[in-house]
Amino acid sequence: MPQLTWLGDAQAKRTAQQVPYRLLETLSQHGEQDSSNWLIQGDNLDALKALLPFYAGRVKCIFIDPPYNTKSAFEHYDDNLEHGQWLSMMYPRLELLRELLAEDGSIWITLDDNESHYLKVLTDEIFGRNNFLGNVIWNHSVQSKGYSGKLSVHHNHLLGYRRSTAFKLDDLPRMDEHNINYSNPDNDPRGAWRAGDVRNSLVRPNLMYDIQTPSGKLINHPPKGWRFSRETFERELAEGKIMFSADESRIIRKIYLEDQTGRVPETLWFAQDVGTTREANKEVKAFVESDSFETPKPERLIQRILHIATNPGDLVLDSFLGSGTTAAVAHKMGRRWIGIEMGEHAQTHCLPRLQKVVNGEQGGISQAVNWQGGGGFHFVRLGEPVFQADGSIHPQIRFATLARYVWFLENRAPHSASQFDSPLLGIVGEGESAVAYVLLYNGILGDRRANGGNVLTSVLWPYLQSLAPEHRGRWVIYGEASRMPESRRRTLHISFKQIPYDIRMK
Structure with a gap:
């Protein structure tokens, strides 16, 4: 498999093993005292290594929104790294995130065009190209912006990977607008239906057979074969689920509305469905006045990810917590969560937001999920290394x-x-x-x-x-x-x- 190389890549691939294990010290508790939710203050590389003895192989969903390396400086992040430095920063973190991910888990990473295509190659190497779920395009803004002669950028990339084939992607809720293509022109007793694709996407010689119509016409198979075996065709034809067109030139397979309990997630996520950065900025300013976040993520975007990738009670991790959105949404949706944020930002931005969530704030997705408050979390700080430089065990270790x-x-x-x-x-x-x-x-x-x-x-x-x-x-x-x-x-x-x-x- 092709691999990405850059100056310093050999050292980057050794970094995760060289990171020391550190203690995790609880600074304060908020809400219910028996909560398993953690807000961790500290460098996320050290924090991820510290989490391994507790959570390796147990995290169901990881969402990260790392610095985009846009060649601009933010107050709380160095977003102006040389390209190779950025890759060296991401590689060991992705390695540790993979160790934390459950076999039936998935990871979702947002980026823009600056680094997303390089990260795709990097993540293929770490998670396996066969575990790539897809590249979702998020329509993050609707207002035209920029300068004449340049493209107005209206999207971010959301790269999804599974840990293994044990991961199952859930459907999205089905809305009325999703049913506009269903009708019942032949008064089928099973109700409204639409025509489904009958072609196979892969070459399957055993599905390459021709079909004879009632009048004796022959319908040749598609180049790669049908989507179903001859036995299935004959059974569904007898049951009325497959019919011939009026001129008997093609077959029509019925997809019934009554069988549709959800909607398969697509790779285009529009602003009206999952929100914009403008919406996210309003959500952030509702709990703290700050211009620190150039591209915060709306709660509706995280809600969609957690809906298709997790169930209530699952553990969610965000190691670039930023404004705290992932933890806030996970909390409101009944998921357990761990959020990691560095420096004073964890205390001045994330902590007050999550306190308000526990108290029942009504912003973001609160009304959509009927959030009334409750639960709790621990505010945790990265402590000293478990093993000191001279090889001895830290005296605080019990x-x-x-x-x-x-x-x-x-x-x-x-x-x-x-x-x-x-x-x-x-x-x-x-x-x-x-x-x-x-x-x-x-x-x-x-x-x-x-x-x-x-x-x-x-x-x-x-x-x-x-x-x-x-x-x-x-x-x-x-x-x-x-x-x-x-x-x-x-x-x-x-x-x-x-x-x-x-x-x-x-």
Whole structure:
């Protein structure tokens, strides 16, 4: 597959692995205290890496509106990067976003003509060209603008990718204007219908057959064949779902209105349906006076994305949160959300908007979804690295936090437990191939063992074994030291890993 190359691309492709894991510190809670929604303040590259032990493979939908690299400077973003620098900025972030995305998830990226075509090649490489869903054209403005002799730009690109074939695209709600092509000229008892395409889009030799009409005429198959097998044709002809034209020169397949419960999403999204940047600016100024956003996104645009790509309760992520629109819409639509924004902007712009959402503000899509307020979120800040420069573990790290990181580093997936209260973190696999993971750290065993239970000893072993008496496979035990002879560890199928060095090696 073709790949994009630029000055600095080799380093950009190593960046994600070099980013340190950081702590996530809750600064304040807003609304319901048990909410799982997070507004994170900090650089999104660091924040995405920090989220992996908690949410890798669990995010259903990602929407990002990164800097467009338009060669102009914005107050809160550097939107004047050299082209190669912009690509180097995007590559590691897309890599981490892919790790966070669920198998049945999707990512949607808005850009304009400056970088969208380069990003398409970049994203093909990271997500796989076969996972490209489409390039939606968003009609973001209706007023002509610009100068004579130049094109007036009225669109942005919205690139969609799935994580895998497990992703399913939902239909849009069906409106009355979508039914204007349906009628019932032959008084079909099933009601209004329209003619559907009978041609196949791919060459299928088994669908290349000719059809004989009642009067003996022959209708040749389309160049690539019919959309249906001969058996299906004969069955639907008998049921009245397929009919011949009056001159018997073609067949007509009926698509019934009563079977249409939604509308297939199209690749042209018009301003009257999903809003404009002018509409988005009004929404932003309703909660904070600011000229910081040149191209904010209207709530109706995000609503459409979440409608076709998520269900209530799904987790939505925006790592370029901007004015907070994605989090606001996800909240109103009953989705869980994580928003990442850097600097004071997270506190001065995003925080007040989301507080108003919790309190039931009636802007944007609120009336359309009957939003009355409720829910809550945590305002979170990026903290210190989990592992310090000298290789030691940050003193703020408690047992449960390190347990989550150790589990993720071993299995590349978050642990399902909400909390850890035992040195036995869990068992992966079955029978003799199963692996039990144990962490001896931060006095998890109290004073019952040496060094507060942080050292593996022969005296400690029977207790650890009692935590999984049926386990017959291998043990992976993390601790500060081991006083059990190596020969005995081999006999017991124990792999000992010393904290912090064997964690850092990963």
